Amino acid sequence: MLFNSLSFALFLPIVFFLYWFVCKHDRVKQNWLLLVSSYFFYACWDVRFLFLLMFSTALDYYSGLRIDGASSRSTKKTWLWISISINLGVLMLFKYFNFFAENFVSAAATLGIKMHAATINVLLPVGISFYTFHGLSYILDIYNNRIKAERNIVDYSVFVSFFPLLVAGPIERATHLLPQIKRNRTFNYTQLADGMRQILWGLVKKLLIADNLAMYADMIFAKHAQYHGSTLALGVVFFAIQIYADFSGYTDIATGTARLFGIELLRNFAFPYFSRDIAEFWRRWHISLTSWFKDYLYIPLGGSRGSTWMKIRNTYIVFLVSGFWHGANWTFIVWGLLHATYFLPLLLLNRNRQHLETVAAGRWLPSPKEFLSISVTFLLVCFAWIFFRSPNLSAAITFIGEMCSASFFSMPEVFPTLIVAIVLVFLIVEWMGREQPYAIAKTGLNLPRPVRWSMYLGITILIIIMSGKDQPFIYFRF
Amino acid sequence: MKKFLKHIILYSLLLMVATAAILTYSVTQLNKDRYFLLKPAASNVFLGYSHVQFSIADSILPSSRNLGMKGEAYVFTLIKARKIFQNNPSIKNAFIEVSNKQFNVYMDSCIWQDQFLKPRIPRFLSVMNAEEFSLLFSKNKSGTISGMTDFPRQNFVALSRNGDDVMRRMEWGGYRSLAGNKLPDDLKRIRALGYDPDTLDNQLSLTNILYLQKLVQLCREHSIKVWFFRTPMHPKSGDRTNEIVFQQILKSKFADIPFFDFIDLDLPDDEYFDINHLNQKGAKRFSGFLGDFFTYDLWNYSGNKLEMIHDRWHAFSWKY
Numbered sequence: 001m002l003f004n005s006l007s008f009a010l011f012l013p014i015v016f017f018l019y020w021f022v023c024k025h026d027r028v029k030q031n032w033l034l035l036v037s038s039y040f041f042y043a044c045w046d047v048r049f050l051f052l053l054m055f056s057t058a059l060d061y062y063s064g065l066r067i068d069g070a071s072s073r074s075t076k077k078t079w080l081w082i083s084i085s086i087n088l089g090v091l092m093l094f095k096y097f098n099f100f101a102e103n104f105v106s107a108a109a110t111l112g113i114k115m116h117a118a119t120i121n122v123l124l125p126v127g128i129s130f131y132t133f134h135g136l137s138y139i140l141d142i143y144n145n146r147i148k149a150e151r152n153i154v155d156y157s158v159f160v161s162f163f164p165l166l167v168a169g170p171i172e173r174a175t176h177l178l179p180q181i182k183r184n185r186t187f188n189y190t191q192l193a194d195g196m197r198q199i200l201w202g203l204v205k206k207l208l209i210a211d212n213l214a215m216y217a218d219m220i221f222a223k224h225a226q227y228h229g230s231t232l233a234l235g236v237v238f239f240a241i242q243i244y245a246d247f248s249g250y251t252d253i254a255t256g257t258a259r260l261f262g263i264e265l266l267r268n269f270a271f272p273y274f275s276r277d278i279a280e281f282w283r284r285w286h287i288s289l290t291s292w293f294k295d296y297l298y299i300p301l302g303g304s305r306g307s308t309w310m311k312i313r314n315t316y317i318v319f320l321v322s323g324f325w326h327g328a329n330w331t332f333i334v335w336g337l338l339h340a341t342y343f344l345p346l347l348l349l350n351r352n353r354q355h356l357e358t359v360a361a362g363r364w365l366p367s368p369k370e371f372l373s374i375s376v377t378f379l380l381v382c383f384a385w386i387f388f389r390s391p392n393l394s395a396a397i398t399f400i401g402e403m404c405s406a407s408f409f410s411m412p413e414v415f416p417t418l419i420v421a422i423v424l425v426f427l428i429v430e431w432m433g434r435e436q437p438y439a440i441a442k443t444g445l446n447l448p449r450p451v452r453w454s455m456y457l458g459i460t461i462l463i464i465i466m467s468g469k470d471q472p473f474i475y476f477r478f
Numbered sequence: 479m480k481k482f483l484k485h486i487i488l489y490s491l492l493l494m495v496a497t498a499a500i501l502t503y504s505v506t507q508l509n510k511d512r513y514f515l516l517k518p519a520a521s522n523v524f525l526g527y528s529h530v531q532f533s534i535a536d537s538i539l540p541s542s543r544n545l546g547m548k549g550e551a552y553v554f555t556l557i558k559a560r561k562i563f564q565n566n567p568s569i570k571n572a573f574i575e576v577s578n579k580q581f582n583v584y585m586d587s588c589i590w591q592d593q594f595l596k597p598r599i600p601r602f603l604s605v606m607n608a609e610e611f612s613l614l615f616s617k618n619k620s621g622t623i624s625g626m627t628d629f630p631r632q633n634f635v636a637l638s639r640n641g642d643d644v645m646r647r648m649e650w651g652g653y654r655s656l657a658g659n660k661l662p663d664d665l666k667r668i669r670a671l672g673y674d675p676d677t678l679d680n681q682l683s684l685t686n687i688l689y690l691q692k693l694v695q696l697c698r699e700h701s702i703k704v705w706f707f708r709t710p711m712h713p714k715s716g717d718r719t720n721e722i723v724f725q726q727i728l729k730s731k732f733a734d735i736p737f738f739d740f741i742d743l744d745l746p747d748d749e750y751f752d753i754n755h756l757n758q759k760g761a762k763r764f765s766g767f768l769g770d771f772f773t774y775d776l777w778n779y780s781g782n783k784l785e786m787i788h789d790r791w792h793a794f795s796w797k798y
Contacts, residue, residue, distance in 0.1 A: 006620070006623060021479075187482070189481055193482070457489075460496075461496055461497075464500065464631065465500060465634040466631065
């Protein structure tokens with residue numbers, strides 16, 4: 001069930017109605033409803049994988065109780081590793097088995113040993129990377145005494161499988177989400193209206209921006225040999241905006257939907273393309289994943305403490321794992337390593353935390369220096385996206401070679417004027433709202449209701465008449 | 479809680495009114511007669527699905543227009559033909575492709591399976607009648623609704639941008655030349671599969687046959703003369719299956735319509751794009767051959783058509 005589908009448009013009001021008007025203020029009933037509806041939502045993808053989700057939930061719930069109740073450090077450690085091993089084992093089996101098997105056979109072949117790759121033809125369970133990381137953070141937090149194990153299995157199951165975040169995040173923490181699940185939620189008009197507004201903006205990003213750009217980005221990447229370098233460069237920019245609009249659009253819909261149930265999710269995007277360096281970009285892009293890796297991988301590895309070599313090692317490990325988290329392909333690994341290489345100079349020069357505030361805060365326009373920094377950062381990110389988007393490394397390298405040819409200086413063959421105009425308006429609105437949680441959070445709130453509603457209605461109609469061809473959310477495949 | 483509900487309902491109502499206005503505007507605009515004029519005017523139209531679309535190079539033929547469209551079942555052909563016939567009194571002859579596959583149950587999926595229905599609803603909704611709509615809706619409700627939601631997206635803005643080129647944008651057919659030759663790959667695949675036409679499903683698509691009858695009826699209402707024909711197909715083509723049933727249907731339901739069967743014309747392998755379709759080289763040769771039918775008025779030949787076709791084909795190929 002996609003967020004931008006008719007079935008979801010029917011599903012959401014029904015759950016909403018039952019939640020507030022049938023379950024009313026009974027938290028236990030509301031949590032049961034959220035659990036059942038979340039499982040239904042997930043079963044709509046593939047009912048077989050629902051059992052995998054239930055297994056993962058039961059495993060982490062039980063492991064959490066055993067870790068919490070263990071009297072000795074060694075018992076805690078044993079249960080921690082049991083949970084981690086099974087969680088990562090399942091993830092490896094479904095997501096990475098074929099990758100490792102194929103690469104092992106290729107490596108053996110280069111040594112003259114002929115082997116047959118025993119690959120398995122399985123579908124990737126949707127959201128597996130996300131809910132596995134939910135569970136892992138919970139277990140690690142209990143192990144590190146940050147939280148107590150949750151005793152109510154329904155509450156815990158809602159934490160893992162709450163439908164707005166189930167398939168593509170944000171990757172929640174037990175410390176943030178579980179207390180909200182355990183407390184009574186009250187009907188708050190402002191919160192709900194804000195949620196609706198955020199859903200609307202998410203739909204704009206997904207249907208109007210991402211889906212329209214996808215048609216051109218897909219076409220240019222698929223037939224790159226036919227186009228001028230300038231067209232390929234335009235294709236990369238289109239993809240950069242598409243993936244941002246697609247993923248942050250999804251997040252806005254998820255966050256807005258959660259708000260309709262009185263639940264606040266972690267922020268996942270903070271206008272990353274207005275970043276002045278790569279460090280700032282990573283504080284603003286897929287924040288819940290970045291902070292997960294920081295807390296559960298980078299810091300345990302030693303973080304920025306220790307020798308220069310340790311810092312370099314830790315940075316490369318985190319970005320390598322981050323790239324690999326996205327998929328079993330060398331393109332994602334190179335994408336991660338590229339970002340590590342971009343990030344490293346800032347870390348070594350201790351300049352990785354120099355841009356903590358929003359760019360040009362309180363001003364209409366950035367300074368020339370800020371504009372230059374934003375542009376350079378965007379170009380670096382775009383270059384890395386070529387690897388992310390390409391089907392394999394040789395395609396990425398060929399693409400870069402063709403893009404950097406003399407034809408880069410000719411006019412692009414593909415230039416959808418209307419789409420480009422819409423994207424420019426979108427970027428302007430994003431820039432204007434960059435100090436808000438999402439671009440239109442405060443837009444028009446001071447205007448009279450009829451004007452404000454006309455604005456929302458206008459946006460909705462624009463989505464109806466100008467959205468692009470249906471495309472699946474990019475991050476669903478991770 | 480009440481305030482929120484009240485606002486949501488009010489907003490939904492406003493949105494519904496606005497959407498209805500957009501739909502009405504789009505449907506009215508799309509129904510304008512000027513969008514359906516054939517330019518230049520044509521006396522002969524060729525209707526059918528991919529076999530027609532890829533085989534009839536209409537520019538070679540006198541006053542002819544290829545309106546074949548790949549994967550198109552007769553219900554959609556009927557919908558577009560009704561609009562085109564209304565607006566083009568110059569049309570005197572309709573050449574409708576019939577093939578074994580078009581009578582096969584497979585065509586049901588071409589009518590209402592999601593992958594075929596969803597993209598067609600936005601292209602045909604504005605001109606279909608209630609009976610056609612209810613057929614599609616009853617067979618695939620979610621696909622029809624999903625296609626309807628795409629209707630404003632595909633048509634509203636395009637209406638203001640594409641001017642009179644509505645038929646092309648709605649993909650209502652037209653000759654498409656296919657370059658290349660995938661026939662060797664197809665033959666290899668068939669050999670590997672151990673192809674056996676007798677194992678293929680021989681159930682009929684009663685809906686497609688019914689709409690072919692309606693299409694014929696429509697032609698008659700507009701005093702348009704109808705011919706059936708079958709395009710050349712490779713001897714190994716899977717689309718040749720159930721020949722006996724095919725012939726029986728022609729005899730029982732369409733006995734009064736002249737049938738010209740070109741299926742066995744021996745074109746060389748390099749004139750096929752794949753096992754079912756001609757490439758541009760084959761289309762050029764076949765269309766040249768059809769040109770003779772207009773020149774020498776062979777469409778009204780009353781003798782043994784099959785013999786005449788093969789005799790003329792040998793003579794034509796020898797000259798070609």
